[in-house]
Amino acid sequence: MIAIDGPAASGKSAVGVAVAGRLGFRFFDTGAMYRAVTWLALRRNVDVHDEAAVAALVEAATITVRETDPGSAEATAVLVDGDDATPHLRDPEVEANVSLVSRVPGVRRALVLIQRALAAEGGVVMAGRDIGTVVLPDADCKIYLDASREVRAERRRRQIVDAGGEADYNSLLADLERRDGIDSSRKTSPLTAAPGAVIINTDSLNIDEVVERIVELAT
Numbered sequence: 001m002i003a004i005d006g007p008a009a010s011g012k013s014a015v016g017v018a019v020a021g022r023l024g025f026r027f028f029d030t031g032a033m034y035r036a037v038t039w040l041a042l043r044r045n046v047d048v049h050d051e052a053a054v055a056a057l058v059e060a061a062t063i064t065v066r067e068t069d070p071g072s073a074e075a076t077a078v079l080v081d082g083d084d085a086t087p088h089l090r091d092p093e094v095e096a097n098v099s100l101v102s103r104v105p106g107v108r109r110a111l112v113l114i115q116r117a118l119a120a121e122g123g124v125v126m127a128g129r130d131i132g133t134v135v136l137p138d139a140d141c142k143i144y145l146d147a148s149r150e151v152r153a154e155r156r157r158r159q160i161v162d163a164g165g166e167a168d169y170n171s172l173l174a175d176l177e178r179r180d181g182i183d184s185s186r187k188t189s190p191l192t193a194a195p196g197a198v199i200i201n202t203d204s205l206n207i208d209e210v211v212e213r214i215v216e217l218a219t
């Protein structure tokens with residue numbers, strides 16, 4: 001089991017998919033699950049500040065997670081009560097609200113159970129914020145990917161532009177700052193490097209270099 005944690009846009013998914021490919025492992029992006037629950041809450045008009053209502057929503061929902069085909073825009077597909085949330089995971093309203101939904105303890109409890117079940121057979125790379133600390137504390141290899149906020153915002157901007165979209169660097173930077181702040185300061189499972197995690201700063205590394213480093217560490 002390989003756990004990859006780190007802040008928003010630190011490259012966890014791109015790196016995780018490639019590491020899994022090299023090792024013949026499965027890859028799961030747990031951020032997709034928190035995004036899917038956020039999409040559900042918005043769709044059902046549940047106030048994301050109402051923690052009890054959000055927790056009740058998740059407890060009643062059936063959440064199914066699977067890997068997508070190689071090269072898909074999202075590495076992890078999420079179905080909620082049979083509806084495919086995957087095309088909506090990057091919607092601006094989801095992006096704006098996901099950190100509020102993911103700080104609800106009841107949401108985390110439900111999703112961590114699913115994540116542990118996905119990893120139970122082993123042969124898995126899992127990316128998120130609390131994989132090494134909470135979800136898979138016994139993971140064989142724990143990585144914390146970091147990069148400066150400016151580098152992350154620029155990578156995100158390029159990703160959006162390369163996909164044919166429009167992106168404003170300053171608003172991406174502000175959004176990263178806001179999400180990192182909420183994710184790092186929440187009471188339940190805040191973003192932090194797990195004890196024993198190898199911290200890799202990717203400011204001056206490309207994806208292949210990071211993948212190589214992790215494969216070396218893991219094998």
Ligand code: C5P
Pocket residue numbers: 008009030031032034035098099100102103127128129130131179183
């Ligand atoms: O990784 P990604 O940016 O898609 O994650 C979206 C949000 O989901 C994060 O900002 C965080 O609030 C939440 N998240 C979390 N725990 C995880 C994965 C994601 O709280 N394991």
